[in-house]
Structures are given as C-alpha cells and as structure tokens.
Amino acid sequence: MGHGKFTVNEVEDRTGVPAATLRQWERRYGYPCPERSSSGYRLYSEDDLRGIAVMKDHIDDGVPASRAAELAQRPTPARGEARPTDALRNDLIHAMLDLDEVGADQVLGEAYALHPIETVLVDVIAPTMTDLGRRWHDGEIPTTTEHVASNYVHGKLRGLLALTGAHHANPKVVIACAPHDHHELGALMLAVLLRRNGYRVIYVGPDTPTDDLATLVREHAPTALMVSASTGDSIRALEAGRDALASLATPVYYGGAAFDADPAAADRLGGTYLSGNVVDAVARFDHLVAAGTASVDAPAPRQDGAS
Template sequence: MEGSPPPPAPGTATDTTAMFTASEVESRVGVPAATLRQWERRYGFPSPARSASGYRLYSPHDLALIEVMQSHLRAGVPAGRAAQLTLASAGHGETAAEPGASVPGAPHLPVGSLAPALLEALVGGHLTRAGGVLAQAHAHLPLEDVLTGVVTPALVEIGARWERGDITVAHEHRASAFLRARLEALLDAAGVESEFGPRVIAACAPGEQHELGLLMISLVLRRRGVQTEYLGANMPLGDLVVYARQRRADAVLLALNGEWALEGTRAQRRDLGGLEVPVFYGGALINAHPDLAAELGGRYAGPDVVRAADLITAHLRAVRAGGT
C-alpha cells in the first residue's frame, strides 16, 4: 500500500460517470441493448460514452432516465411522448413535464417533495412509484444529495413511524429491502477494482442488523476512490480483525444504530486491540452519543453519510501525505 496515490478530492465522481456496459444495464433495468440503441437514435437518450474499445458505457444518470422512460411506458404513454416527458424531467426539451410525467400516478415533483413522496410510496407498498421517485431524484440531483436529502429523511421517518406503532415491522422490512437492493446495485456499479489506493473495511457491529446507512457511506467512499469492502450486518469483531489484517486495511468503519448493538460491541471490544489502523464509528446511536466512539476505542465518523466519507477520506489522504 505504501506509495499509493491518495484518493481523489470529494466531488470528482459525478452521476455522469461512465460505468455500466449495455449488458449490465440490461441486467439491472431489463431494457435490451437493442432498445437502448434505438432510443439513442430516435430520442437522443441515453447518451453513453465510449470505451477505448468502442463499447457503450452508461452512467447512473443514463440509468435514471431509462427508469423514467420505463415508468411512462408501463403507464401506457406512447413511446414518443414518453421520451419527451423523460427529457423534460431531466431539464431538456419541454420546459416542464405534464402532471404525472416523472412518477406514475403523481404530479411532477419539485425537489423538496421527493423525500415525502418516497416515504409515502414505500410505506404504502407502491414500489414502482418509489422507483419513479428515485429516478426523478437521480435525474435532478447528484447522488450524494439523493442519499442525504431524499433517502435518509425517508428512512428516518419510517423508523419513527415504526417506533410509534403507525406501521408494522412488515412495512419497515419491505421498504428496507427495496432500498437495500437499490443501494447494493449502486455499490456494485461504483466498485473500485484497482489494487491501488487506500482500503477501508466496513461492517455493522455485533448485533446490528440495520445496514442502509453503512451501505450509503460505503457507496460515497467508493465514489471518492476508496477501496471500500462492505461485509454486512452483525459482524463478530474477532473475525473482522482477521479479515482486515489479511486485506491490509487502512481503516475500519463500524456502524451502531441502536442500544441493541452496544453490549455486544463492548464485550468484543478487546478483539480490536490488535488492529494497527483507526476504527471509525458511525450510525444513529453514535450520532446521538458521539462520545461512545472514543469509549469504544475509535473515532467518530460524522453526523451524515457525506461528512463521514469526507472525514475518513481526509484522514487517509493525510496519512499518505505523512500526517497523523
């Protein structure tokens, strides 16, 4: 790892980053490559880049437009008109979309209404509508803003409604499963294949099953150029240490979202003693009690996914520059 270049500065990766082949787009959104080429010729979108070998490479922004187009087609809108509405939702062509254009069954949503719309779609079990809301969000906002301004507020309110008894565990689980699938797909797409650059191992603490916040931080870290290896929920700390050593990690990131994870983490904390790299703590519980990070022998990652990723990335750059 010594002598590896630092990760790029925050914000160098954008939603127009070319990263998906046509076959990957087909597997993710179900639109054949031939159809994508037809849309490109007829309607001017998607707008893939070309690899050095001449292959089309699609961006997250392209995927968002494709999903909007699909939503219109499923709603029975003719293809030509669906393309016009799709481009209008992204700020091209018409000055504004018609009611119902970007999200089937709902009016064209201003940015400030995206989080409430996502919340109600998820709680109501309307997953196609939830996908349309996310497609509109990706078409108008950078990914980091989608995570912090749309997905996170919806998740927080879902948790609050569950605690009040307004929704059942079933509602919460279905919403979480939908968002987890979306985030895992984005995480895979942002994968850092190179063996250069810093490596962070991310996992949920012992007893912690809530993964979505950690998935979001891992996604933003990968977009910063950090090799982030995501290990999932309920990770025994002894096994985590063995893996981190084998992978020559530069840092470890642990998530604790509730008291249910604290006892197990305290009991296994001694297993972290052999690590020679910093341990960052994040999650709802740590945000409510930042002092717990030091008590558990680590560092507070930060209050939201973007600031946590920025703090960890800044630390990694400082170490490579000879800082502490």
C-alpha cells in the same frame, strides 16, 4: 385548466386512447374529468390531452392505472427545474406507505436525474427510512410496511454498490456492522460513497463478530476499518469485544445512529467517531487520508478513477 375544445373522438385520434377507455378512466379513477358542452358532450382541454398522454405512457410502463391517473394530474415541473429534496422525500414516503415500488422507482429516477447521488442518499432515502421508523415505532404502520421499504432500499443500495465497481490500487477500507446489528443501510451508503471517492471497499455487512473482523483486518491491512452501530445494544456488544478491535494497528472509525447519540462511545472503544451523516463523514475521512493521518502507516497515494 384551459377550455375544453376536443371531443372524445378527437382525443382518441390524437392520443391513441380509445374513447371507451377514456370514459372508463373517468368513471374508475376520476380522471380525465372533461368539461361538458351545453348538450352534455365531453370537451377535453389541451391540459387533458397532455395528462392523458402521460397517463398512457405510465400504464404502458406497467404503472397501475390508479397511480398513473394520480401522476397525470401533477403539475409538470418546468424544464430543468429541480424539485426540492423534501418534496421527493415526501413522495418516496408515500410510495412506500402504498407498497408501490414502481412509484418509488419513479421518484428515485427523478431524484437521481436532478440531484447528486450524495444528496439523494442523505436527503431523500435516509430520512424516508427514519420517517417510516417513527411511524412504525408509533404503531402507525405495520412491521410489514417497514420491511418492504427496508428491502426495497437495500436492493437499490446493493445495486449502486455493484455499479460503482471495485478499485484495486486505491486505499482499502473495510466496512462492517456491529455484532448482532442488522441495520445495514447506513453502512451500505458509506460503502457506495467511499467507492465513488475512489476507495477500494471490502463490504462485510451486518452482524459481524469482532474477533473475525479483527482477523480479516490483520490479513488485509486496510487504511481504515469503519464500524456501524444503530442501537445501544450494538455498542454494548462492541464494548464486550473491545480488545479485539482496540489492539489493531489499523485505525477504527465508528458511526451510525447509536454513535450519533453517544459519540463518546467511540473513545471508550479506542477508536474515532466519524461525523453523523455519511457525506460529511466521507469528506472528513478524505481529509484525514490526504493529510496522512487516517492510518498509522503512510496511506497509498490517491489515484482518481479505477485502475
């Protein structure tokens, strides 16, 4: 809004964007769309000036001009005002529907700047994937869109995991997905959050045979084994290999969408169901470790930070 008072040449002087480019943007992207004087000259407002500067910055950063034009037209949040997570999630979903990784990076950048990582994982990224999964299931989006989004999120979570580094002296936790289960994003979130809480994480990853997992756990004697399962088939695969994990001295915790739908399956497997979302699950696990009940053996004392 605001009254137009700058001619195209004045805008060029102030923003460094050539007059010809401004007219081209207007023609192609409908932005900026200045008022016209009675004789037909373009008159840009203060808001236009701000928006043009924003659009130029985005383009300089490699954002496609059409997307930059959209971003330039958004109302700027007041300083220090955190946009709520549902708005960020909506933006992330739309960036993914557009296969726009640059746009997604911007949303996540804003999210990390304004909210704790825990909140970003559980309230922005996880529900984005669930929403895309629903759209895929309903035939609204092709498999390729879901794949682009999964791979994008996978890369981001791997990056976070690498950034959180490995700890050496703290209690060790092994994390793996059920046999044949390629749904890895929840397990990665769990790994990131446990590391942030000071645990040493051995991240095994997707599709892990139970016999091999049991061997690894016997050799490394972690404080806990955590297993993620996303489908009913995965629970059946775990049940088929029940003895390998049920006979371990190490306590086994089960989680993931399949256990959220059928928590009793964890009991049938001789393990413990850890509550639904990863943040609550890690908090509960912390509590068990502090109380000395997470492991049959007394856990190593907790130390804060890396050693």
